[in-house]
Amino acid sequence: MNYLNTGLPAPIPAGDGLDKPFWEGLQKELLLLQRCSVCTGWQWGPEWSCHRCHSFELRYEEVSPVGVIFSYERVWHPVHPALKEQGPYLIVLVVLPQAGEVRMVGNLLGDPRQEVPIGAEVRGVFEHHNDTEPAFTLLHWELSNSAT
Amino acid sequence: MRTLRGRVAVVGIGETAYYKRGESPDAEFKLALKAILAACSDAGIAPEAIDGFASYSNDRSDPSRLAAALGCRELRFANMQWGGGGGGGSAAVGNGAAAVATGMAECVVVFRSLAQGQFGRFGQGPRRNVIQGDGAHTVPYGLMSPAQMFAMKVQRFMFDHQVVQSALRSISLASYHHAQNNPRAVMYGRPLDERTYEDSRWIVEPFHLYDCCQENDGAAAMIIVPAERAGDFAQPPAYLLSAVAGSHYRAGASVHNTPDYATSTFKTLAPRLYEMAGVSPGDVNVLQSYENFTGGVMMSIVEHGFCEPDACNEFFVKERFLAPDGELPLNTSGGNLAECYMHGLGLNIEAVRQIRGQSTNQVAGAQVSMVISGPMVTPVSASIFGAEGVL
Numbered sequence A: 001m002n003y004l005n006t007g008l009p010a011p012i013p014a015g016d017g018l019d020k021p022f023w024e025g026l027q028k029e030l031l032l033l034q035r036c037s038v039c040t041g042w043q044w045g046p047e048w049s050c051h052r053c054h055s056f057e058l059r060y061e062e063v064s065p066v067g068v069i070f071s072y073e074r075v076w077h078p079v080h081p082a083l084k085e086q087g088p089y090l091i092v093l094v095v096l097p098q099a100g101e102v103r104m105v106g107n108l109l110g111d112p113r114q115e116v117p118i119g120a121e122v123r124g125v126f127e128h129h130n131d132t133e134p135a136f137t138l139l140h141w142e143l144s145n146s147a148t
Numbered sequence B: 001m002r003t004l005r006g007r008v009a010v011v012g013i014g015e016t017a018y019y020k021r022g023e024s025p026d027a028e029f030k031l032a033l034k035a036i037l038a039a040c041s042d043a044g045i046a047p048e049a050i051d052g053f054a055s056y057s058n059d060r061s062d063p064s065r066l067a068a069a070l071g072c073r074e075l076r077f078a079n080m081q082w083g084g085g086g087g088g089g090s091a092a093v094g095n096g097a098a099a100v101a102t103g104m105a106e107c108v109v110v111f112r113s114l115a116q117g118q119f120g121r122f123g124q125g126p127r128r129n130v131i132q133g134d135g136a137h138t139v140p141y142g143l144m145s146p147a148q149m150f151a152m153k154v155q156r157f158m159f160d161h162q163v164v165q166s167a168l169r170s171i172s173l174a175s176y177h178h179a180q181n182n183p184r185a186v187m188y189g190r191p192l193d194e195r196t197y198e199d200s201r202w203i204v205e206p207f208h209l210y211d212c213c214q215e216n217d218g219a220a221a222m223i224i225v226p227a228e229r230a231g232d233f234a235q236p237p238a239y240l241l242s243a244v245a246g247s248h249y250r251a252g253a254s255v256h257n258t259p260d261y262a263t264s265t266f267k268t269l270a271p272r273l274y275e276m277a278g279v280s281p282g283d284v285n286v287l288q289s290y291e292n293f294t295g296g297v298m299m300s301i302v303e304h305g306f307c308e309p310d311a312c313n314e315f316f317v318k319e320r321f322l323a324p325d326g327e328l329p330l331n332t333s334g335g336n337l338a339e340c341y342m343h344g345l346g347l348n349i350e351a352v353r354q355i356r357g358q359s360t361n362q363v364a365g366a367q368v369s370m371v372i373s374g375p376m377v378t379p380v381s382a383s384i385f386g387a388e389g390v391l
């Protein structure tokens, strides 16, 4: 079962191809983020050049989907028809220490009314949407100390 | 020294009636014309004499069309500040002022017109089947409205500094309090108390309903002329002491990756704002601080040096923010929460009104009047107006 009700816009790679490897990686259950081939710095969100050394030699490198909750929000008011019957849900901003502290947005699985501990470790959970056109995969998070 | 201080003055202000979203009987462009004509009438200036336009947030009322409609003799300046939200409010004032101060134009109108009922709404998610670009990394997770974009920053700030909800509440209560004296305010006659705030529904934690701005229809305009001509018009001039715009290092890094995250985006701007104006926070008599959401006001006030970040719970109490006697009268027209969400230009107009002594919540003898525009977006902006006596 998906975390959010179906019907939200499906993510597709940017028309200019900037984040295509990222979305293809998620479908294969791989988290691929940008890393500079010259200065080895990580970068997210995606950009065409490295903000540190201005190289265009950025590759997508696999990162273990493990992070720490940097901030969160519990949404109550739906702003999209697909979420009308959803009830509250949790969005987390997760920082990845092993990838230069870049951050990613996702949902926090589990009880949407739970206390959310900023600073707690989370691990990634891939959510496949294979029945949609186009098919896509989202990356959610769950507390590392939670039972699976 | 290169500066805008004292080089130009606002000599005319104008507003349409303010409506709830979708309730304007007038087309958006007609609203723009009405506000500009009201500002001309206020100044006692012929509309034909306007030779420049400055706006922000991709205003749809095109300057060439406005100049044609108004019969302006000549168009010398047509300027749009990049960036969304109300971050460009004081920037547009600064841009118009820069044009006047440098001789590019003689009489610039800064304006914003908005009829959300006739176009799209701000507070709604996208209605497409697919999404790409930055939004692809947030919208499928249900993060798609301004409230949702900014709650994440405020939550982290409140965590870092142990801020409690009553701090946000004080900002909302002050705006609603002031609106009760302002017949122009959409929330005139609709007071707010602590209990009603606490009982109101969550939009997204930590924002209750009353922490969020309205969505409105209307238009606002102000007229800028060189300081040398400031005495030639019907109203007492409000001189521009300072205007700044911008953001910190990589504020625009996408998917919530700006290095300094829990910020209103003003840390690099505030020192430049005060330096150009030649004032310090203690000199500010009255403050208008853009409320997209109360949390942004709180961080703005902190970053402009009025309060230490760890002292928010003590500082943010309603009484401090009430005109005429509060220590820091705040959003004295009712602001975006309770007067009207004219994308914040109404705040600049209220700041001018305070210098003139014409506010419905007048701070006696206000000489230094400050505006903080559009927190948490990039670029943001801020401005300070002063009476003749502070030049």
Ligand SMILES: [Zn+2]
Residues within 6 Å of the ligand: A036, A037, A038, A039, A040, A041, A050, A051, A052, A053, A054, A055
């Ligand atoms: Zn590099």
